[in-house]
Amino acid sequence: MSQLEFDLQLSRPGFHLSAQAGIDGGGITALFGPSGSGKTTLLRCLAGLEPAQGTITVNGQPWLSPQQQRPPHQRRLGYVFQEASLLPHLSVQGNLDYARKRAPQPLTNDELSALLPVLQVEHLLDKHAAQLSGGERQRIALLRALLTRPQLLLLDEPLAALDNRRRQAILPMLERLPELFTGPVLYVSHSVDEVTRLAQQVILIDEGQSQPPQPLTQAFGHHQTLLPFEQSLDQPLGTAVRATVSQISDDGLAQITGDGFSLWMEQQEAQPGQRLQLRLLARDISLSLQPLSDSSLLNQLAATIEHVRPYNASQQCLTLRLHHRDDSPAQAILALITQRSCQQLQLQPGKRVWAQIKASAVQRF
């Protein structure tokens, strides 16, 4: 049995939510879908803030069943809301104490000293909630949630209200969240980039209907899963890949290696051995039939065209299967190529090609 299992239904006028999944800890599960798809409602149902039908089981204990419904304060969960949610009549320390006093066992000093440096909040403890910036408030809210010793962590678009600079500052902390919390983490987001960077697996949800959890690279790599969301997402098509930083060169580039590829990118504070999740945008990838020898492009990958489908009036979306050194199939990536190029190069399924991507286009975003 998984650490978290749920099978939920909720009906409202004009909206029906139906969501099922089994989730184990060891990483972040993204709840991903367009606005109004029911992501936040699902999270609130799990927390007990919204009445739902069905079952929720956490570590073998029923939180919701046909016989009983545990109120939120009896579900051991941590919840970080989208906007600032510190209790306004308390100081930062008061907010943290509020959580700590109600935890089944308070965190030990060792546990606390593991959390504080990662979240970088030591200097905020004496301030009042109203004095903090949006990013600082969300870090305190996350720490406060962890202080309750939750069995399940629910994050509802915690970065959505922040500007890009603050978001960039918090993302590395969230990347380290699985080190700090071993239970299941559900992360609601409609940002492809955020999910790519943080999630181990993804639950796609649209119009209240959830799909089973799938690994990130599958959810954000296959032309069939993501394309239906495209119109509502308004974010460029791309492929999520996982990679490890294999070397840093002294001219400011880092080499990353993943399933069937090795790419140079700008260093961007990457450290050797570091694991990265990033997205290769389909529009940044170009194709040639022969490897280019006199080009400035640093990254060329051997691939086989697997699938071609129309994308819009002028472009085709190609699924390219990458290869390992021994020519066995590795992961697939998506490329957007004009109809004209497709015709000139006769790009069809089965054809061997070289995929090129500029080093500067390989970005963590």
Added chain:
Amino acid sequence: MLTESDLTAIGLTVKLAALVTFILLLIGLPLAWWLARTQSRWQAPVSALVAMPLVLPPTVLGFYLLVGLGPNSPLGQALEAIGIGPLPFTFAGLVVASVLYSLPFVVQPLQAAMQTLDERALEVAATLGAGPLDRFMTVVLPLCWRGLLTAAVLGFAHTLGEFGVVLMIGGNIEGETRVIAVQIYDHVEALNYGQAHRLSAVMLVFSFIVLVLMYSLNRGAKR
């Protein structure tokens, strides 16, 4: 100078107002919380009942209490059977009447403060493990403290100033039911205008100071 019986009346009135305010907060907090949050169809009738003393002549309320709590009424007899009463023309009867009479002055500011309370703060507290009573004590009360202060001051001040209800159900017994307002009335009846002046001035100044303090605190908190 104030006479001995003036001082007795002042002591009695302050004791009455303090006791009534305390009881009103005990009743008013849960009642206001229910009125602020319920979806029940009883919300409107209950609100109307609470607000009745605002529009009824105090003599009407006093008259019904006199009849309703008297030894000939079923309620009065039931109370007497369990050892309470008879209530008319006693201090206890005065407390009961004052609680009813000042109820809207306590419930309405509390209800107004609770209705503007941010629902999110309650949800946050719930996810942090706080149960309903815990949330009420640690989130609702601190966030509604201005409404609470207003309610307590208005309840206290309004009880100080009541007259009609007191006269109907309490009568005019020195040390038992003769409050300041009745004492002033007595002075005027006896043409003791000097005494009436002094006691009235005490009421006037006291009420003014209390209200100034309350409004200043509210102003300060809004900044």
